[in-house]
Amino acid sequence: MPRPLYAIPGAPVPPAGAAVPSAAPAPALPPTTVGEVLAGSQVQTAIDELEHDLVGLAPVKQRVRDIAALLVVDRLRLAHGLPAQQPSLHMCFTGNPGTGKTTVAMRMAQILHRLGYVRQGHLVAVTRDDLVGQYIGHTAPKTREVLRKAMGGVLFIDEAYYLYRPENERDYGQEAIEILLQVMENQREDLVVILAGSADRMQTFFRSNPGLSSRIAHHIEFPDYSAAELQAIARRMLDGLHYRFTPGAEAAFAEYLRRRLAQPHFANARSVRNALDRMRLRHASRLFAAPDRPLRRDELQTIEEADVRASRVFDAPAD
Numbered sequence: 001m002p003r004p005l006y007a008i009p010g011a012p013v014p015p016a017g018a019a020v021p022s023a024a025p026a027p028a029l030p031p032t033t034v035g036e037v038l039a040g041s042q043v044q045t046a047i048d049e050l051e052h053d054l055v056g057l058a059p060v061k062q063r064v065r066d067i068a069a070l071l072v073v074d075r076l077r078l079a080h081g082l083p084a085q086q087p088s089l090h091m092c093f094t095g096n097p098g099t100g101k102t103t104v105a106m107r108m109a110q111i112l113h114r115l116g117y118v119r120q121g122h123l124v125a126v127t128r129d130d131l132v133g134q135y136i137g138h139t140a141p142k143t144r145e146v147l148r149k150a151m152g153g154v155l156f157i158d159e160a161y162y163l164y165r166p167e168n169e170r171d172y173g174q175e176a177i178e179i180l181l182q183v184m185e186n187q188r189e190d191l192v193v194i195l196a197g198s199a200d201r202m203q204t205f206f207r208s209n210p211g212l213s214s215r216i217a218h219h220i221e222f223p224d225y226s227a228a229e230l231q232a233i234a235r236r237m238l239d240g241l242h243y244r245f246t247p248g249a250e251a252a253f254a255e256y257l258r259r260r261l262a263q264p265h266f267a268n269a270r271s272v273r274n275a276l277d278r279m280r281l282r283h284a285s286r287l288f289a290a291p292d293r294p295l296r297r298d299e300l301q302t303i304e305e306a307d308v309r310a311s312r313v314f315d316a317p318a319d
Contacts (some may be wrong), residue, residue, distance in 0.1 A: 030079035032191040037072045039269035040185040041114040044238030050107040054100050055236065064108065071115045089117060089192045090184055094207075095222025096191040102156065104222075109154040112192060119152035119190065126155070128162040131176040144178045151191050160195035161205035176260040178208055184215045209227040222255045222261070225268050227257050235271050237276055240305070243283075261311045280284045 027224025038044045047068060051061060058318055067089075074084040089112065093101040106123050126146055133139040147155065157163070163173040184193050195202070195212075199221065206213035225233065238244055243251060245280045256275065260266060283303055287295060 010044045011293060013116070020229060031076060032079065033070055034076070036050055037075050037115075041116075042074075043068055045070065045112055045115050046107055046110040047116060051102065053107075053234045056225055057104075057222065060100070060220055060222055063218070064104065064111070067108075067218060068111050068115075070109075075115065086189055088188060088215065089218060090188070090216050091192070091194045091218040092202060092216045093196040093220050093222060094196060094202050095196075096198060096224055096268060099222035099224065100269065101120075101222055102158070102219075104197075105154060105156045105194050108194070109192075112154065118154065118192060122150075122153040123159060124150035124153065124155050126258075127158050128160075128173065130175075132171075132173050133158070134172075139175045140179060143176045147179070147183055147191070151187070154192045154194060156194045156196065158196050161197045161201040164205055164208050166208065173294060181211050181215065184212075187241060189253065227261060230257050230268070230272050232277060234272050237273060243276075243280065243301050243303055244261030245303050245308075246305060249307075249308050252305045252308040256308055256311060256313055259316060263313070263316070278311065279303055279307045282310050 007281070025259050028178070031040060047065060049209060054061070068166070070087065077084040093104065097103060101158060105125070109118065109121050109123045112118045123177065124146065127260075130146055131139070131143045163177055165171040165173055180193065183191060194218065197205070206216075209258070234253060235250075257272075260271065284306065286304070287299065
């Protein structure tokens with residue numbers, strides 16, 4: 001076999017058909033611009049998805065962008081050999097139910113993962129019942145098992161203030177808090193904890209647990225949605241289910257929101273979703289009442305004004 005042109009005298013000749021080793025790739029140059037970090041990590045995609053998926057919440061979205069900016073600049077500092085201390089990323093989300101706290105936590109987990117601050121980027125969402133046992137010796141293994149599952153990602157504790165119940169001397173929530181404190185301090189490179197709940201109750205919770213409060217670097221307040229934002233959320237939810245309002249139904253739903261917002265126990269987007277579920281039930285019952293009538297595609301998708309106004313909310317006198 002003729003010696004190939006690339007052969008070095010005295011070096012073994014590769015057999016016919018053998019793969020020719022390629023030159024080692026040049027080492028990747030460290031990023032020097034924000035755009036290069038965003039492109040390499042796809043963080044901008046997660047931020048854009050947050051902007052698209054959630055109506056309103058402008059101050060929340062800005063805080064998420066601020067945190068992402070800090071982490072991106074830290075990456076650039078490291079690339080230039082500058083010190084970049086591992087930031088404390090534990091957070092507290094305060095706001096009423098249905099304001100998007102869990103959704104934002106999921107997006108935050110993606111951002112932290114794509115920038116290399118957590119290994120896996122998964123979210124483990126729990127409440128007190130997942131952490132606290134009912135008898136001696138039960139709480140520690142429950143809490144440690146949850147932490148094991150969350151390690152490498154984000155642990156989201158909803159209604160975290162229920163962990164502390166000073167009125168009950170035999171409550172074991174304090175044991176779960178002490179284990180959380182230890183892990184939040186010693187393993188913060190591998191776990192981010194987000195505590196969530198209403199603002200007033202979380203303030204009381206932190207006053208009772210100053211060690212926990214001192215470990216929270218970012219406090220983000222989630223405002224209630226306006227009536228116009230709730231209307232937009234309803235349209236988006238219906239669109240995702242391939243339903244739509246008639247013009248009369250949309251106007252009736254705006255009135256429904258005005259009345260419902262004046263009543264207690266309103267839970268923002270969660271209450272909107274529940275209201276739409278009941279309207280879909282009334283829509284289905286209306287069609288079900290005519291079993292022999294052929295149904296058009298648009299009838300199966302259209303919420304009528306009567307489906308909205310059948311709500312008991314309209315029985316109450318308007319303000």
